[in-house]
Amino acid sequence: MELDFTSNADYLWALLPEIILSASAMVVLIVGVFRNRPGEFPPEEANTLGWLSLAGILAAGLANGWLYGVGTVADSPMIAMDGFRLFSNWLFLAGAGLTILMSMPYLGRQRLQVGEFYSLLLLATVGMMFMGGTRNLILLFLAIETMSIGAYVLTAFNRRDRRSAEAGLKYFLLGAFSSAFLLYGIALVWGATGSVSLPEIAAVIQEGAAFSPLLLAGMGLLGIGFAFKVAAVPFHMWTPDVYEGAPTPATAFMAAAVKAASFIAFVRVFMEAFPALYETWYPVIWWLAALTMIIPNLIALSQTNVKRMLAYSSVAHGGYLLVALVAANETAMAGLLFYLLVYTVMNVGALGVVMIVSNHSEKRLQIEDYGGFGWKEPLLGTILTIFLLSLAGFPGTGGFMAKIYLLQGAVESSLWTLAIILAVVTVVSYYYYLKVAWYMWMRPEPAGSSSGPVWAPLSIRMGLVASAGVILYLGIFPGGLMEGARLAASGLGGVVGEALLGLRP
Amino acid sequence: MTGFLDAVGFGEWILHALIWLPLVGIGAVLLAPEERAKEIAFGWTTGLFVLSLGLWWSFDPAGPLFQHMSSTEWIGAFGISYALGIDGISLFMILLTTFTMPIAILGAFKYVKERQRAFYALMLLLQTGIVGVFATMDLFLFYVFFELTLVPMYFIVGIWGGERRIYAAVKFFLYTALGSLLMLVGILYLYWQAQLNLGYPSFHFFDLLGTPLTLTEQLWLFVAFGLAFAIKVPLFPFHTWLPDAHVEAPTPGSVVLAAVLLKLGAYGFLRFVLPLFPEASAHPTVVMIMLTLGVIGIIYAAWVAAVQPDAKKLVAYTSVAHMGFVLIGIFALTTNGLQGGLIVMISHGISTGALFLILGMLYERRHTREIEEFGGIAKVAPLLATALVITAMASIGVPGTSGFVGEFLALLGTFERYPVLAFLAATGVIFAAYYMLPMVQKILFNPLDREENRAMKDLSGREIAVLSPLVGLMLLIGVFPGPILDRMEPGVQAIIEWVDEGAAGGALMEEAKGPAGVREAPPPAVPTTAELGTSAMDRIEATAELIHGSAAQREWIRVAIGDQD
Amino acid sequence: MLVEALILSAILFVVGMLGVLVRRNAIIIFLCVELMLNAVNLSFVALSRFMGIEGQIYVFFVMTVAAAEAAVGLAIIIAIFRHYETVNVNNFNLLKW
């Protein structure tokens, strides 16, 4: 099948995964409404709807896979059909799917409205998929808002928990605040170039036909908006609070998928629309990357709440990913994709174990509560250790290969200072990741804790084992996926590569 | 023997087997019932040791420099390959590892009482990492294995260690990781330069060899690599993690740490730093700094060791002193020095391993490591006393033991070039007696005036089995080090030649280039992989021609890779 | 004319921004955000005179989004009001450090 975007039906085909996912969201919502008995949310409810959502994700995934086989003869100005989009779709689907898998007991135990939760989650995923695929700034804005509004609600989802509400409010107010910057940026860029289509903007800039101060201001505002979304220091202030307060499944979803989507969009906009202005934006991003690597890693050292610590860690990972944007070459882009995928798996996995330790609630999140957990549950302990090592970027895990990939990108652009910063802060991060490991394995269970038996359904265990397996597999045989990521990035590089060529010394 | 080994294709699979079979052993250990785990682990590592003994015969001292080479593409995009190969130096490091492991495990039989399966599984994982480091020819793979050794050690110290085990484990982990991550950046830089030069990506040792680097680049890379290895060695003043780790680690952990893990650093210097950055390594200032730190380490650690109240800490500091000898041996860049350094490495592995085992045995009996708590032990435990005295003598380098051969050669080699430093380092011989003898006296001799000590048991059969091979080797290597020296010599010579030539060539290059630091663009006509041909031999041949065009260099490389291709 | 319009829009944006910074009432803060969005809308409209009519269409998109945000935002504010019985954001600091 070939698409040339002459007819609108082609758009339907090109957006098949998004459409399928939207439809499943609706189905889940409706089924949830019908099965909803007031005041009573039996745990199995979560399971039914959860598996239903997973089925939707699987179907979307199949459609996404099918898109690989679809040829395009003409580019659409709205939707990219490149590998970058398809690869990032995998990312979002994986993030959402894993989150759903991990969240089922949590939702059941916390008696949350399962149908709404999952449909919001799926709809937010649809927003992400548009973020990854769009080549139009207005569509991008809509996609971001779709994702964000879903995320706001997911954060505030547990109405009985004031922390959840507080996190939701903070996220919402600050998110809307930053959206305004983003939107302003879009407006100014449009004003400067007369287009909201990324390739066209690039072309206009390349020709030198853009009105410069407006363009730069617009680009700056766009950058600010994205920096907020990807939680780059110093725009990260909301992240720890929101991640800590949100229900843990929502945290997992945000830390993995939302962050990934923001990065994908960030990269796509700056690489596709502003390659010619690389010299202008790269110093700023350089500083953002450096700060984002250093500060949260240091702050995470003194955290005692594991969820909050992982929040800071998530911010720090954003810093590593920003290095890829600074490097702005094909390797770096491929590294970014690879990193995001690994990061999604390991972060959701780690938070999955956190959920289990906290007994699918918002209690027992302090690091002391992990004392002796490893010996109580050797399998889960080992898996969490693997995830932590991977988050720390330790050899033998996917996280390491991902970091290597990013470093490769940095090296190709001769970003030695950033590479060294990355190396040093990685050591810093070892400390707090290992801290969890040492509580798990080297400390006894805290006295007087009546945690009771650990409850983790088989589905979660299987999911965690599979995730850990993936992490180890990617740590040892990353070649295939690296190649895939490279191919995906070359779709983007095809647009950017030439524009970038000769820009760097 | 050689014929038989050839017949079974020993050389082709042995390195793979030694790296990966421990992982299989982990499965066996984890599946076994708790109380059988130690026996399985011991049997498994013993089997591996027996297997590795075949290397002694299969490695041909007169053959090419690197043997048992193999290479499989691992991550093609980055030119990372699963490349193995050993020379005489790595041969003995591997043998030391496979030899130490079963002994350490046997020594742990009574020490480790809880969570045995996990413990022995980690020990086996450690073995994979260490053997991997010594057997790999690919710099990236080397890094992976180098780091991989940290995790099991971290848990071994942290879970089965003493009071302050977590502090020690974390310090060990972070300190070592800091160095190695900076090395990683260095590796990538080198890789990038090599890629510019070669035209294709590769982390293979041979491909990286001879990468044209300015002196400034070499010095920076030297710092990046050197820091990692200096911390691992550990070189004064990066040593403070070691006493903590040693004191807190369980006996087998200390044994492996001292016997093998410290050698990773020295091995890194030998295998990578010297050949890859010859000009920096031979730079007078660098050499002076390294030697001075080595000498300070020897004397300073000896002094600090002498006043330690904790026996294990004392021995830990002696490790610093011994590794100082290794360092000066290496950086003297003479045949004798390098050979001596290597023998010190082996000897230190054996003797310090034995010391830790003996201290562990004392600890099992008395649950203390305070030297003052003992006294007159020789009266109640003559076998233990004999073992301790012989080991102590080997440790301080009394002739006839392995320690002497190593220290003598290392100092001799250093003296050839740096008499004054050798003079200072040789005072370490005096101070060795100054720290070791009082400890021996306070533990073994003096009145047997404590009731607890009167009831102390002598060595059991198992403990004799643990110590006797170590003691035997100390004496054997002290008397017949020849076969070891013979096998290591080609590797040592190769390193020296490479450094000498590289340093000379670098100077010429520098001169030709004019002002220092200005780097010419990489040679324009870099042949592509296709032009070069795919065989490693062709590639290396062409590379060498391209870089130096020196016939000797090419000859060296040819010898190095032998007729393997 | 365009410049003046853009400057006005920028001033409005900054006013909205300052409102977010200084006000303590969650609803007022939210309204300030709305002000910022509408400032951008003004830019769109102004620019559309030179850049094409689609700018005015974008405004509708933005307004839709703003409406959706308002719905969600007010719901969240109500939810938190139930817990704290206030909408003063200074009181919401369970999550910090």
Next chain:
Amino acid sequence: MISLGFIAEGVAQGGASGGYDPLLPGLILLLPLLGFAANGVLALMAGSRAADRIRGGGDGAAIAGPDGKKPFTHTLPTWIGPGVLLGAFILVAINFFRMLGVELTEPVIRSYWSWMPTGTLSVDAAIQLDQLSMIMMMVITGVGFLIHMFSVGYMKEDPGYPRYFAYLNLFVFFMLVLVMGANFPVMFVGWEGVGLCSYLLIGFWFQDREKADAGKKAFIVNRVGDFGLLMAMFILFATFGTLDYGAIFQQAPELFVYGGAAVTAVTLFLLLGAVGKSAQIPLYVWLPDAMAGPTPVSALIHAATMVTAGVYLVARSSVLFAMAPASAAAVATIGALTALFAATIALKQYDIKKVLAYSTVSQLGFMFMGVGVGAYAAGVFHLMTHAFFKALLFLGAGAVIHSMHHALHSTHKDWDAQDMRNMGGLKRFMPATWITMWIATLAIAGIWPFAGFFSKDEIIWYVGTAGAFSGLYVVLWGMALAAAVLTAFYMTRMMVMTFHGPNRTGEDEAKHLHEAPLNMTIPLGVLAVLSVFGGWINVPGSVRESFFGGFGLLPMSAWLDSWLAPVTAGADAIRMAELGAYADVSPVGGGHVVWGAIATTMALVVVILTARHFLAREVQPAHIDGEPESGIGKVLYNKWYVDEFYDRIIVRPILATSRFCWRVIDRVVIDGTVNAVGAVSKGVGWFGSLFQTGQINTYAFIIALSALVVLGAFIF
């Protein structure tokens, strides 16, 4: 399996053997080693049994088994220990007589395996046989055998009996390695090996803290010397590229400049090694303490053999010392200083073994003077005679102590069995010991015709006539004479206090005083004979023709001089060429014979006067405080406060520095920095987290501020 034949025979290497074919030279070494192994196993068995008894609540000192008989672990060493020595001695003797008959100009070398082949260095495990090593081997195995035999009686009641023989055998093995090694490293094996055995034997009764301390002190002080030897080897290797004796001594005249810095450095470092091992100033301090070991050990190691290794080393390296006149002068000076200094300390010691220890130090000083002035044969000659009479003195002292110990033990008197003030009048109880010891005393005092007269006289003569640094040597000569006189004094004092006068042990104890058993007295007898006639083998012609040689009638010869001539030929030639021959007359006139007569007369007079003086004086037992020493006497009694001095300026500063290094530098500075890095990171992180106030306004403010900065960066 290497065949025993190979080990025993070795591989002949280089050099014309001149028709001399050594008989199983390897076996000479192997025998004591096997003895060590066998005794070692027995010792471990005995030790384990004793340990079991201690754990069972016993004292572990009992030897006899339940049946009241001694177990085989305590009977077998009696035969193994001395047996292997006897075997070795016979082999040495055979080889010695074989060598006697042939003209051997170069050492016979037997190489066994390549010990340290590194590529540039090649050290073989090789031994060499020449005249010098043969003399040494004769002394070691001969005197060694006698002392082993004596030990059977002396140590038989000790629970550590098998261990004792194991150490002793091992010592002999290492000592043989020392003198037989064909290159410096192999010699060094023996060098440190004997040090190790010395350490173990001094601390043989390790349960006594002081004795264990003494062993440790000996080892550490010796290591200072070993350090010098190491450095010397390094310089030699750097110069010659080899460490084989043959190659070095052959090429030395070409590669070294006469009196140059290199050769002077080498020889000074060798001297440091020799000083350590041979207990010369400033490293003599360990030897008096080494008397903590069993007395036969003192006889063997700290009198006859090990401590003479330094002299052997200088003699062996004679070519090098001949090329470095300054170093040679240093050797002689140190020797003279030590000889006089130690003799002064010996004047005021009351412990019989301490007197002998300082006497040994002093006599070693004489030997150093000898080899220092180039009279290598004279030095070795004195080494040999000293081995005889000093071993005899120690063994005699051992017999006395043995007897005293029994006596005091019988009534459980806690007196010191070694303090001469507690003895007195022992000649009644131990006549054989008394007579043999007087022979040795006269020998050491240098009275004709005893061995010491010839050897010491020769040294003094050469010192006086050496001439190179004439002024210096005159002074040294005077010191040597003074030391000789003092020797006569303190030895006589010791003899009189021990054997003469009234008995001070007490009535009951005296009943238990007894002569030593036969296996102890026989060695005394043999050594006494050697102490008399041992000096007759090296008498220069002029002396032989004089009264002292019975005007040529007595069976005397200058045999040793000519025997060692091939070994010292190189050095002699250099000396002749550079410094010329020795003078014919002493600095103040008078020939060899005249000064011999003066010396022996002086010694005799001193002996008589001293004996009279001390016989007339009443000595109080040690527990009765006599009037405290004052003035110089106090200083001498306290050994010139050298131990205290060393403690103050070396030991304590190093300890203090060590503590400082540990507590301040290591813990605070280095580790403090490391930990501070962590703490600072955490602190900065904590500080950073303070901005995370949880206030939406704050967050918005920071975002807005940063936005301004970013925008500014973009636009400007």
